[in-house]
Amino acid sequence: MSSTWGNNIKLSLFGESHGGAIGINIDGLPSGISLNLEEIKIEMKRRAPGQDKTATSRKEKDEFEILSGYFNDKTTGTPLSIMIRNTNTQSKDYDKTKDFARPGHADFTGRKRYLGNNDYRGGGHFSGRLTAPIVFAGAIAKQILSSEGVIVGSHIKSIGEIEDNSFDPTKVSPRLLEFLKVKKLPTIDDNKSVEMEKTILRAKEEGDSVGGVIELAVINPMAGLGSPFFDSVESHLSHMIFSIPGVKGIEFGKGFDITKMRGSKANDEMYMEGEEVKTYTNNNGGILGGISSGMPIIFRVALKPTASIAKSQRTIDMFKNKDAKIEIVGRHDPCIVVRAVPVLEAATAIVILDLLMEMKKYDGFKRA
Ligand SMILES: Cc1cc2nc3c(=O)[nH]c(=O)nc-3n(C[C@H](O)[C@H](O)[C@H](O)COP(=O)(O)O)c2cc1C
Numbered sequence: 088m089s090s091t092w093g094n095n096i097k098l099s100l101f102g103e104s105h106g107g108a109i110g111i112n113i114d115g116l117p118s119g120i121s122l123n124l125e126e127i128k129i130e131m132k133r134r135a136p137g138q139d140k141t142a143t144s145r146k147e148k149d150e151f152e153i154l155s156g157y158f159n160d161k162t163t164g165t166p167l168s169i170m171i172r173n174t175n176t177q178s179k180d181y182d183k184t185k186d187f188a189r190p191g192h193a194d195f196t197g198r199k200r201y202l203g204n205n206d207y208r209g210g211g212h213f214s215g216r217l218t219a220p221i222v223f224a225g226a227i228a229k230q231i232l233s234s235e236g237v238i239v240g241s242h243i244k245s246i247g248e249i250e251d252n253s254f255d256p257t258k259v260s261p262r263l264l265e266f267l268k269v270k271k272l273p274t275i276d277d278n279k280s281v282e283m284e285k286t287i288l289r290a291k292e293e294g295d296s297v298g299g300v301i302e303l304a305v306i307n308p309m310a311g312l313g314s315p316f317f318d319s320v321e322s323h324l325s326h327m328i329f330s331i332p333g334v335k336g337i338e339f340g341k342g343f344d345i346t347k348m349r350g351s352k353a354n355d356e357m358y359m360e361g362e363e364v365k366t367y368t369n370n371n372g373g374i375l376g377g378i379s380s381g382m383p384i385i386f387r388v389a390l391k392p393t394a395s396i397a398k399s400q401r402t403i404d405m406f407k408n409k410d411a412k413i414e415i416v417g418r419h420d421p422c423i424v425v426r427a428v429p430v431l432e433a434a435t436a437i438v439i440l441d442l443l444m445e446m447k448k449y450d451g452f453k454r455a
Pocket residue numbers: 143191192193210213214215216218331332333334391393394395418419420423426427430
C-alpha cells in the first residue's frame with residue numbers, strides 16, 4: 088500500500104484533487120493531548136492555494152473536519168481522522184488534454200501503474216493538493232515536539248539562480264525560525280525574497296516555471312534518535328521527503344560539498360558546553376551513524392520547476408500512441424517552492440516524532 092506510512096505514528100492518506108474530499112487517518116497518537124486548533128489552522132493557511140500571485144489561482148480554504156479521535160478537547164489515542172472538502176475544482180481544464188501526457192507530471196506513469204483507471208483531473212492522487220492533510224498531521228507533530236523542546240523550521244535557500252544565505256548549522260535560534268514562519272517568501276536576507284518573487288513572476292509571464300531549494304533545521308533534537316543501518320535518521324527523512332510531489336533531491340549537512348573537503352576540515356570537532364556535547368562545526372548535519380548527535384539536524388531539499396506550464400511542449404497521445412503537442416490551460420503554481428515550505432516542515436516533524444516515539448520505547452533503560 089503506497090499511501091500509508093510510519094512505524095509509531097501511522098498515516099493513511101486518501102483522496103484526489105478533484106474528488107469530493109482529501110484527508111488523512113493518523114493512528115498511534117498518544118492519548119490526552121490537547122491540540123491547539125488555531126495553530127493547526129495557521130499551518131494550513133501557510134500552504135493553502137490561491138492566496139498570492141506567485142501561486143495557483145485555485146482557491147481552497149483547506150478547512151478540516153475532525154471525524155474521529157478527538158473528544159472533550161483531547162486526543163483519544165484511537166485513530167484521528169480528518170477530511171478536507173475540495174470546493175473549487177475546475178475539471179474542464181483537464182478535458183482537452185486528457186489523452187496527452189503532461190511532460191514532467193505523472194499522467195503517463197499513473198496511467199501505466201493503474202491501467203488507465205486513475206483520476207487524472209488535477210493530477211488526482213498525485214496532486215500537490217494531497218500535501219494539505221500532511222500539513223495537518225505535521226502541525227500536530229510540531230505541537231508534540233515543541234512540548235519536548237524540539238522545533239522545526241525552514242527558509243527558501245534558492246529559487247532559480249537567486250540564493251539566500253544559509254543557516255548557521257551550529258546554532259539556529261528559535262527566534263529566527265519564528266521570524267521566517269510569518270514571511271510570505273521566507274528568506275534570511277529580506278532583499279532575496281524580493282528578487283525571488285520577481286523571478287517567479289517573470290517565469291509565469293513567459294508561460295514557464297521555476298524550481299528551488301528549501302533548507303530545513305530541527306533544533307534542540309535529543310541525541311540518540313534513529314538506528315543503523317536501515318532506520319537511520321537520513322533514510323527515514325528521505326523516505327518521507329521524497330514522498331512529497333516535485334522533490335528531486337536531498338542533502339544533509341555539507342551534503343555533496345563535503346567531498347571537496349579534507350577530513351581535517353570535514354570532521355566536526357567536539358567540546359563540552361556544561362553537561363552538553365557540542366561540535367564546533369556541523370558538516371554532518373547533526374547525524375552520525377544514522378543517529379542524531381544533538382546538534383541541529385540540517386538538510387536541504389531540491390524541488391523541480393512546476394511541470395504544468397503554458398508553453399507549447401512535445402508529448403505523446405497516450406491512446407493513439409502518437410507524437411503530439413500539448414498546451415496546458417489551467418491554474419498552476421509557477422513555482423511550488425513557496426507553498427512547499429510548510430509541507431516540508433510538516434513532513435520533517437512527522438518523521439522526528441515517529442523516531443522520538445521509537446526512542447521512548449528503549450529510553451527507559453539506563454543509558455551511557
Ligand atoms: C504544494 C505543491 C503544489 C504543487 N502544484 C503544482 C501545480 O500547480 N502544477 C503542477 O504541475 N505540479 C504541481 N506540483 C507538483 C506535482 O504534483 C508533481 O510534480 C507531480 O505529482 C509529479 O510528481 P514528481 O514531480 O514528484 O515526479 C505541486 C507540488 C506541491 C508539493
